[in-house]
Amino acid sequence: MNLDxxxxxxxxxxxxxxxFMIGLxxxxxxxxxxxxxxxxxxxxxxxxxxxxxxxFTQLPAPVGETGGGMAQSILGSFYLIAVASLIGVPxxxxxxxxxxxxxxxxxxxxxxxxxxLLMGVPSIVMGLFVYSFVVAPMKGFSWLAGSLxxxxxxxxxxxxxxxxxxxxxxxxxxxxxxxxxIPRYKVILHIILKGSWGAILTGIILSVARISGETAPLLFTxxxxxxxxxxxxxxxxxxxxxxxxxxxxxxxxxxxxxxSGALVLILFIFVINIAVRLLFHKK
Amino acid sequence: MIRRGDLNFSDKIFYWVLKSLAxxxxxxxxxxxxxxxxxxxxxxSKIGLSFYFLNEWNPVTEEFGAMAxxxxxxxxxxxxxxxxxxxxxxxxxxxxxxxxxxxxxxLGFLIEMLAAIPSIVYGLWGLFVVVPFLxxxxxxxxxxxxxxxxxxxxPPIGVGLMAGGIVLAIMITPTIATICREIFLTIxxxxxxxxxxxxxxxxxxxxxxxxxxSLSGILGASILGLARALGETMAVTMVIGNRAQxxxxxxxxxxxxxxxxxxxxxxxxxxxxxxxxxxxxxxLLLVSLIVNSLARIIIWRVxxxxxxxK
Amino acid sequence: xKYFISLCALVxxxxxxxTAAIQSINGAxxxxxxxxxxxxxxxxxxxxxxxxxxxxxxxxxxxxxxxxSKTVDFxxxxxxxxxxxxAQAGAPxxxxxxxxxxxxxxxxxxxxxxxxxxxxxVVAGIFLGQISKWNDAKIKxxxxxINLPDLYITPVYRSDGSGxxxxxTDYLSKVSVEWKKSVGExxxxxxxxxxxxxxxxxxxGMIKQTPGSVGYVEQVYALTNxxxxxxxxxxxxxxxxxxxxxxxAAADSSLKNxxxxxxxxxxxxxxxKSYPISAFTYILVYKKSETPAAKNVKEFLKWSMGKGxxxxxxxSYAPLPKSLAQKILxxxxxxxxx
Numbered sequence: 001m002n003l004d005x006x007x008x009x010x011x012x013x014x015x016x017x018x019x020f021m022i023g024l025x026x027x028x029x030x031x032x033x034x035x036x037x038x039x040x041x042x043x044x045x046x047x048x049x050x051x052x053x054x055x056f057t058q059l060p061a062p063v064g065e066t067g068g069g070m071a072q073s074i075l076g077s078f079y080l081i082a083v084a085s086l087i088g089v090p091x092x093x094x095x096x097x098x099x100x101x102x103x104x105x106x107x108x109x110x111x112x113x114x115x116x117l118l119m120g121v122p123s124i125v126m127g128l129f130v131y132s133f134v135v136a137p138m139k140g141f142s143w144l145a146g147s148l149x150x151x152x153x154x155x156x157x158x159x160x161x162x163x164x165x166x167x168x169x170x171x172x173x174x175x176x177x178x179x180x181x182i183p184r185y186k187v188i189l190h191i192i193l194k195g196s197w198g199a200i201l202t203g204i205i206l207s208v209a210r211i212s213g214e215t216a217p218l219l220f221t222x223x224x225x226x227x228x229x230x231x232x233x234x235x236x237x238x239x240x241x242x243x244x245x246x247x248x249x250x251x252x253x254x255x256x257x258x259x260s261g262a263l264v265l266i267l268f269i270f271v272i273n274i275a276v277r278l279l280f281h282k283k
Numbered sequence: 284m285i286r287r288g289d290l291n292f293s294d295k296i297f298y299w300v301l302k303s304l305a306x307x308x309x310x311x312x313x314x315x316x317x318x319x320x321x322x323x324x325x326x327x328s329k330i331g332l333s334f335y336f337l338n339e340w341n342p343v344t345e346e347f348g349a350m351a352x353x354x355x356x357x358x359x360x361x362x363x364x365x366x367x368x369x370x371x372x373x374x375x376x377x378x379x380x381x382x383x384x385x386x387x388x389x390l391g392f393l394i395e396m397l398a399a400i401p402s403i404v405y406g407l408w409g410l411f412v413v414v415p416f417l418x419x420x421x422x423x424x425x426x427x428x429x430x431x432x433x434x435x436x437x438p439p440i441g442v443g444l445m446a447g448g449i450v451l452a453i454m455i456t457p458t459i460a461t462i463c464r465e466i467f468l469t470i471x472x473x474x475x476x477x478x479x480x481x482x483x484x485x486x487x488x489x490x491x492x493x494x495x496x497s498l499s500g501i502l503g504a505s506i507l508g509l510a511r512a513l514g515e516t517m518a519v520t521m522v523i524g525n526r527a528q529x530x531x532x533x534x535x536x537x538x539x540x541x542x543x544x545x546x547x548x549x550x551x552x553x554x555x556x557x558x559x560x561x562x563x564x565x566x567l568l569l570v571s572l573i574v575n576s577l578a579r580i581i582i583w584r585v586x587x588x589x590x591x592x593k
Numbered sequence: 594x595k596y597f598i599s600l601c602a603l604v605x606x607x608x609x610x611x612t613a614a615i616q617s618i619n620g621a622x623x624x625x626x627x628x629x630x631x632x633x634x635x636x637x638x639x640x641x642x643x644x645x646x647x648x649x650x651x652x653x654x655x656x657x658x659x660x661x662s663k664t665v666d667f668x669x670x671x672x673x674x675x676x677x678x679x680a681q682a683g684a685p686x687x688x689x690x691x692x693x694x695x696x697x698x699x700x701x702x703x704x705x706x707x708x709x710x711x712x713x714x715v716v717a718g719i720f721l722g723q724i725s726k727w728n729d730a731k732i733k734x735x736x737x738x739i740n741l742p743d744l745y746i747t748p749v750y751r752s753d754g755s756g757x758x759x760x761x762t763d764y765l766s767k768v769s770v771e772w773k774k775s776v777g778e779x780x781x782x783x784x785x786x787x788x789x790x791x792x793x794x795x796x797x798g799m800i801k802q803t804p805g806s807v808g809y810v811e812q813v814y815a816l817t818n819x820x821x822x823x824x825x826x827x828x829x830x831x832x833x834x835x836x837x838x839x840x841x842a843a844a845d846s847s848l849k850n851x852x853x854x855x856x857x858x859x860x861x862x863x864x865x866k867s868y869p870i871s872a873f874t875y876i877l878v879y880k881k882s883e884t885p886a887a888k889n890v891k892e893f894l895k896w897s898m899g900k901g902x903x904x905x906x907x908x909s910y911a912p913l914p915k916s917l918a919q920k921i922l923x924x925x926x927x928x929x930x931x
Contacts, residue, residue, distance in 0.1 A: 014484055014487070015484065017484075017486060018484035018485055018486040018487070021486040021489075022381065022485060022486060024373065025373040025376050025377050025381065026373075026377060026381075027373070028369060028370045028372070028373025028374060028377075029370075029373055029374040029377045029378075029390060031370050031373075032370045032371065032373070032374045032394065032397070032456050032460065033390070033393050033394075033397070035397065035453045036393055036396055036397045036400070038408070038412065039400060039404065039405070039408045042408055042411070042412055043404065043407075043408070046411075061635075062628075062631040062632045062634075062635045063627060063628040063631045063632070063817075064628060064632075064817055064908070090304075091304050091307070091308075094300065094301045094304035094305065095301075095304055095305040095307075095308055097301055098301040098302055098304070098305035099305060101301075102298065102301065102302070103305075110309070111305055111306070111308065111309070113576070113579065114308050114309045114312055115308055116575060116579050117312060117572055117575055117576065118308055118311065118312060119575075120510055120514075120571050120572065120574075120575035121312075121315065121514075121568060121571060121572075122513070122514025122515075122516065122541055122567055122568070122571055123514070123516065124514065124516040124541045124544050124545060124564070124567075125315075125319075125514070125544075125564050125567055125568050125571075127548075128319070128544060128548060128561065128564045129315050129318060129319070131548070132318060132322060132561075133318065135664055136662055136664065139662070139663045139664055140619070140664050140665075141619070141664055141665075152311065155308065155311075156308070159308075183291055183293060183294050184294045184297070184298075185293055185294050185297035185298075188297075209399060210399075212401075213400075213401020213402065213403060213404070214401070214402075215401070215402060215403045215516075215517045216402070216516035216517055216541070216545055219545060219548075219549070220548060220549045223619075223621075223649060224647075224649050225619075225647045225649075226631075226634075226647055226648070227617070227638075227645045227647055229617070229647075231617070234617050234619070235619055235647060235649075240401060240403045240517075243403050243404075243407065244403055244406070244517065244521075245794075247403075247406065247407045247410065247521065248410075248521065248790070248791055248792070248794055248795040248798055249792075249794040249795075249797075249798060250794055250797035250798040250800075250801050250814060250817075250818045251794075251817065251818070255411075258407060259407065262403070262404045262407050262408075265401060265403075265404060266399075266400055266401070266404055269399050269400070269401070270396065270399070273395065273396065273399055277392070339783075340783065341782070341783040342754070342779060342780070342781040342782065342783075343776070343777040343778070343779040343781075343782050343783065344777070414802070415802070418803070418804075437745075438745030438747060438805065440745075440747050440788065440803055440805075440806075441802070441803065442788060442799070442803075443788075520791075524788035524789065525752035525788060525789030525790065525791070526752075526784070526787070526788050526789050527783075536787075536788035536789070538752075538789075546752045546753050546789075546791060547654075547752075547753060547754065547781075549651055549652075549655040549658065549659065550651070550652055550654035550655030550656075550657075550658045550753060550754040550780075551654075551658060551754075552654065552657055552658040552661060552678055552681065552754075553677070
């Protein structure tokens, strides 16, 4: 009798502890998600009121005057991303193909490892590098410099996602192509790459979403511009840098625009993420 | 495997282009490393590595040392890790051990979205939401009840180590949670089922079969989260208070290596100031390379062990 | 592959589409005159639509650095370049004073919206961290009728290299021996207390956000944000509020000994009406330049000495004294461009 009692008290304690810890686990997940909701609510609440047609079509107004928009920054961000993709995408895909199709043994490990290391380089350091490598020698902040910084950040992301996909291509497809006497590069480009192009593209699009919010590497490469800029050798504005400039300012209309900019930026990123998931899940 | 001799001419070109681009990544890292080292040479040749241990940043007398920024970086990153680790572990456990498929999908998606929000947006939110909240509610409360601890001394101004740590904690949570989830998924099902069959409660099963057997993986995930926190720039810059000082209080403003670079890199005109800033960039690069390698090796080994045991 | 080629084509199309007629000029530097400059460049663009002047207010320190590295077409700074900086530039530099402004001591004190009085000793004491509470006897003594709260003082300073800082610390070094000894003067100094904000914008933002804070900013930043401004005891012993007249008075008192290169400090100026922390702000250009932008910069500078001065007052900057503007115009005309 006595013993039974002790056992059940012990069991009871275990059960309570079990529920308590499970409760804590659930709570921690809620805590993890809370900032997402808070960010989203605040960005919507503070960004929506000053989001107007002007925001997408007008250049910034001088200090103290109302109105104006971030049109040049939005366009600038697209420019920067476009040229960054020209650098980051081919390089990343090439590296992934080499690793999966030609690499063996220690080389694979070494290349993957350096890819991971490049991914770990802080983006501000990338900005520093491009400043001293491109901006200072070329005597000018430029679209090209900004895109180079973003492109270098893109390489390991694209390479990693492409590699994951190429790994899943069954080897009999390669062998079949080669057995037909097709040159290897054609097998890779026309059969392997084409076959998994959809999935690779998904990775590329996600990497675009990732770099579209980068600010630190642009501060002293692409710089900023309050006018339209269509030249590779001129400074160009970007949405994140403009948000930063406006966010730390004391002017209320600028702060409001910073929130609107943030809203546009995260909507862009969320839409890409969700769209990619929907498309991917259908397959 | 096809030997090089079997390739025709176009194949050879294709092969060499790919090879040079793939190895170009290593080249890029080497160039990055050498260029930064070369540019920071003036300060190293002047005071050597003691640069990193000197607590002085005085542009007037041109005396530069990085200790205060290293302190700020480590303090915010550690605070972030302490706050983020339990939350990340909990979320990962919920996903792998407790939730049904539906909850799992939604939670996984939300955590991915959390990772997708750019640093600048976290900075904006931190500056206008977190900082005022800390200043008016959290810090006065902590100061009143725990003010005897050196951690919570000083006037509640909102910006500072605490704000930086909190924003960073949010930003590294997805990193740690995602890797922990992947590690938990590699644990063979028999371990868990065995524990349950022996009469363990769900929590005891989690404790014994999941957490205990993936400790080194959790360590790897934490180090990777730490690496992410070290290099994070914009969000921290906006809430850290930009002050080169070493203070034990979480309320006090500080400066991290990355936020110092964002603030001062464009303007250092004297050679020694420029070299000092680049040396900080170099230190940041070196530390993130080391920390990342460490984390990767740990996680990679964990993965291998389980793959073998399966 | 197709995507890739079309993207290449798009980029080529866009970058070749540059309308050759439009002249882009890039400038960077001081945040102190930014409200005026942004107005100027916007108006100038309206009058001359084919000239676009992109100005980024990244601080005087960065302005000088980028000017010396020749990554921008002109620099801007409130602190004149030092001799070693001029040596780095490698070519003769012209300092063009563009306007006059006041560095004001502004604060955020719940319940206090009126003007506080400060002596140089109190300002130095606050920024040295020696006066740490608002109800300190030294502040109370100067402002007996104001109910000062028992609140920590949080000094806010510039985290970036700044001409505003240079002006402010130059002033403090002149009036406080201790400041000169322990902190000194420069675009960036080692602050004994407080927290940092980036640019005049960032400092103002921090003051606005933080109760109990006090900072130094260009006047227009405090005014447009409706922050209270303190009056300061000048060299003649008078408490002076930073009005346009007080700034002009400070400039006038130094006109006699204006050097030929315009590099002058007018802090702690003599005269009963002078505001003691006044300053010229400068645009920096090379006296001889081959770049295509230089000619347009020169034209703009001429405009700024004439028509441009009319915009100053509405943004609370003091227009340059007429005689000085004439003198500067002469120097601007001597700039050699291609």
